[in-house]
Amino acid sequence: MFLWAIVLVPILAGAQPPRGPLVVSPQVNADKTITFRYLAPQAKTVELSAQFEKAPVAMTKDAQGVWSVTVGPVKPDIYPYSFRVNGITVMDPANVAFFPNERFKASLVDVPGDTPLIHAMRDVPHGSINYEYYPSMEGTTGSLVVYTPPGYDTNPKQKYPVYYLISGTTDTEETFFKVGKTNLILDNLIAEGKAKPMIIVMPYGNIAARVAEQKGGAKPADPTGRDNPDAVKRANDFATDLVSNVIPYIEKSYRTIPNRDNRAIGGFSRGGGQTLRTAFSHMDKFAWVCAYSSYLSPEEMERSYPSIVGNPANTNKQLKLLWVSVGSDDFLYKGTVEFMDYLKAKQVNYKSLITDGGHTWMNVKTYVAATTPLLFQSQTPRP
Amino acid sequence: MFLWAIVLVPILAGAQPPRGPLVVSPQVNADKTITFRYLAPQAKTVELSAQFEKAPVAMTKDAQGVWSVTVGPVKPDIYPYSFRVNGITVMDPANVAFFPNERFKASLVDVPGDTPLIHAMRDVPHGSINYEYYPSMEGTTGSLVVYTPPGYDTNPKQKYPVYYLISGTTDTEETFFKVGKTNLILDNLIAEGKAKPMIIVMPYGNIAARVAEQKGGAKPADPTGRDNPDAVKRANDFATDLVSNVIPYIEKSYRTIPNRDNRAIGGFSRGGGQTLRTAFSHMDKFAWVCAYSSYLSPEEMERSYPSIVGNPANTNKQLKLLWVSVGSDDFLYKGTVEFMDYLKAKQVNYKSLITDGGHTWMNVKTYVAATTPLLFQSQTPRP
Missing domain, CATH: 2.60.40.10 (Immunoglobulins)
Incomplete structure (x- = not known):
């Protein structure tokens, strides 16, 4: 029996509580x-x-x-x-x-800041956070957290662009909401006229774990290397689930503008890797791509995505935004900067931001606030 | 620096993880x-x-x-x-x-059960859970968790009854969702044709704590007795906030049927007390009332709600359901049974359920599954 079942007694009955x-x-x-x-x-x-x-x-x-x-x-x-x-x-x-x-x-x-920070609860119109279930791989049921912007419910004819936003290793579909305060950041940016009203879809990144849990098996360990067959299969499974299951579910359930110019994808850490792999292997799906504190190696780019770097003029035409950001104390700083240099050498356009700090959700909030104003704008500045 | 920032390195870089x-x-x-x-x-x-x-x-x-x-x-x-x-x-x-x-x-x-329990994730249409902010007392912003039933988004002309459902002392607005699985219970009951599609609104019960937190003050201790002035003020504040702020927000933001026959109120533990006090002091607002593991004392009934017990014929006509349930091992069992006996002596109709077990969320799930099929049915059986 838990303590709270006992200590509630005197509070409800009128005596002094003994719980200290x-x-x-x-x-x-x-x-x-x-x-x-x-x-x-x-x-x-x-x-x-x-x-x-x-x-x-x-x-x-x-x-x-x-x-x-x-x-x-x-x-x-x-x-x-x-x-x-x-x-x-x-x-x-x-x-x-x-x-x-x-x-x-x-x-x-x-x-709190002396003036409210971009993630603060301000007296502005608020969007809504929705927990959704969708049919996922191998007969399992997947979970999504979905942000709808202010006015979504009161403007039933308006359709919206969608940002698919993926959290990191061991994070869940709740982390961008509970830690990243993505809903409040968007509420504030939209109120300031800086970001377009958009839907944000936050999936769970570990498909293998969900399948194992729902099938009654033990949760598998994370892959120990980014290039081993298990890791590659998992990255492919995530991309397949997002494109074949999540996007159709969202476009059926929400009022979206269902084309590549109105779909963005982004993510943090492992979610940033999933972002780049999903985007580069499905160029017909996403025109806006944001990697927060993550990168792909030049070897993987050459091996898996030769057309991205082999025809930079086409890539630059297709991608309205390719964003890469990292903190100077991030343990992925070196690899991320090498990725930036590699893109530059290959003449693939990208925007970058290097901040103070490490591999933290303080930085994730900064990157979300920096990138969402760029998404779905017809005139995005190029580097 | 937290450990996880360090231990992620080798996983992403390809070595064996040292995290055990x-x-x-x-x-x-x-x-x-x-x-x-x-x-x-x-x-x-x-x-x-x-x-x-x-x-x-x-x-x-x-x-x-x-x-x-x-x-x-x-x-x-x-x-x-x-x-x-x-x-x-x-x-x-x-x-x-x-x-x-x-x-x-x-x-x-x-x-899990051999056959899926009423709170299990089944292959049925799922409703949605929505986190909402609303303007609450003293300029503060309140939080709500709102369940919308399957079909809410695809039947834009349908309007729904609303069940206001309040958690217990030290619980939050998330507890009926995360622990009570209220959304899955309703998904399953609606799929079986046993419950009417309804919206369920889950507020946070501790208004005084929220006001203190948002005004920068220290969170006040819980009242040490149910009849002291602070406890009475808090109970009144909750009722006022629900009726003056929560209900108008919900009826503006969702497609509700805004009349007493289509509003229910219920709650667990402290939330059950808030339920009874709010319902009995706002008989124009709610026709369906459910107290889970909670009660009011005969003294409080006589003092604060004389018309409820003084004119039972009118009360019985007004209330389409008055439900009281408790577990036989619940520390509130004795008071709750006395409340039932008191209602009976006063000829106020009620339905009751006494289960095994204590003051637990296992019992709360049972009570939610037992009561939601009764709500908003035109022919509710009377005791």
Whole structure:
């Protein structure tokens, strides 16, 4: 029996609750410091592990058994963090905001800017986030998270372009919503007149895992190399599912403009690789392509997509946008810059952005905010 | 910097990953036993805490540092669970399915039935789950999760009745979706012709917490008694927000039938109390009322809702359904049965269901499946 079934009693019955002090965590202070708290009277050590800190930060215990630390000031953004309790990683139990992921658990803290950041909840018209099921490969049911822009429900004759946006390894179809705040970024950009109203479709990237789970098998390990047969099959399966299952489902269920000029594809990390492979193998489907913190190797480009680099004039005519961005501290920085240099040498046009920071969802938000204003614009500036 | 930023390198670059063995957890076996696993080479003790077990179950460590235990067979259902690692509660890092809650963190395990249960993902038409923002009290922005039934998008002239469904203390607006599987239950009941297609609106129950958070203040503690002024104010605030803000937003944004005969209200635990208070103080708004594992005291009924029990003939005419259900092991069992007896003595008609089990979301699913077929039916059987 779980504790909460027991501790609810006195609250509903009128007595004092025995569940200990109310723990408020995280508490973002006016000076942009953050106070984190964790109730664990018996713990020997508690540390804060946060993406704005280079190393874990020790927390101290008060007389009630609440561990706390105040850090910062912290640059305004949304950061993943967790606690290390006696060396074990735990989410913040007092915080509802979480990072959907298959292999770790983390909470999220939002440090607001003095003027609201592009991902902030502002007083503007809001679109809607929709969880959808669609018929996927091998008889399985796939999950999608779909953003529809403000006005979608009240303008029943308007049709919209669609951006297919794919998260990274061990992320889920919820990560661009819950961590990337893609819906709020678009609400704000659309309100400012900077982005066109669009539908954004966020699929789950690990088809092999879903098939195994729904067929009752054990979830397979991730491929250990990007070029081994299993990895290639998985990349192909993702592209096939997106083109043969996801796009038809979306175009049947939503009011879309179903042509390549009104379809974009983008993704982060593994999702960026899936983006490039899907786009380059289905040039009839997508005219706008965004790789966030990801790349393909020159060897794979030569082997798998010879027509892309062999006829750059045609590629440049077909692709209204090829975007590649990466952080200067990203562990994929070197490969991504080599990819940019390779495209340049092959005279394939692309736009690039190199930011500070690493392989993080802080950077993903920056890239989403930088690229969505370019999509579906008739006059996109070329490099 | 978080570990996952480092450990992704070799996977993308082609080497063997150093992140240790792939941990599959939970693994539901064909005989309905469940194997749980947790990687923690340094931990001293790891236990499983699950709602199908009366007490924590010890797990044992293998040579790779993976702790595991196989339990059951377990009765098919969806259960919350967590691990206790050196006495500290942690979610299962290998499991994406989680329990949205403000004060604890738990994972979910789904044991399928030999024939698919009413909450199972079946091959039937699926409705959609929509996350919405609405203008709430004191200038804040509220969150809603909204279910639209299959066919909502393809039958643009059809209008639907609406069920307002409220979760419990420390739950969030996501809990009826993520834990209660309300969308799948309705998909299945509608496919079987047992429930009418309806919209279900799931609000967040703790208005005071949201106002404090959005105004930059600390989240207030829950009221320590149901009759103190703060508790009464909060109950009134919830009813006011629902009637003055949520309902108008929904009726503007969705194709609803905006009258009392086509509005239902229901809820679990604190949400059940909010349901009864809101319904009894706004009899012009709701004709269908469902309290799951909750009740009002005779004293509160006499003091606050004298017309409900003072004129039972009118109440019985107005309310097409008044439902009260509870589990026989629920800590609120006694109060709920007293409430039933009180209604009976006052000649207020109600339907009741007493199940096995406690104050759990296993029971909530049962109650949702039992009540939604009764809603909005012109000929509802009376007790």
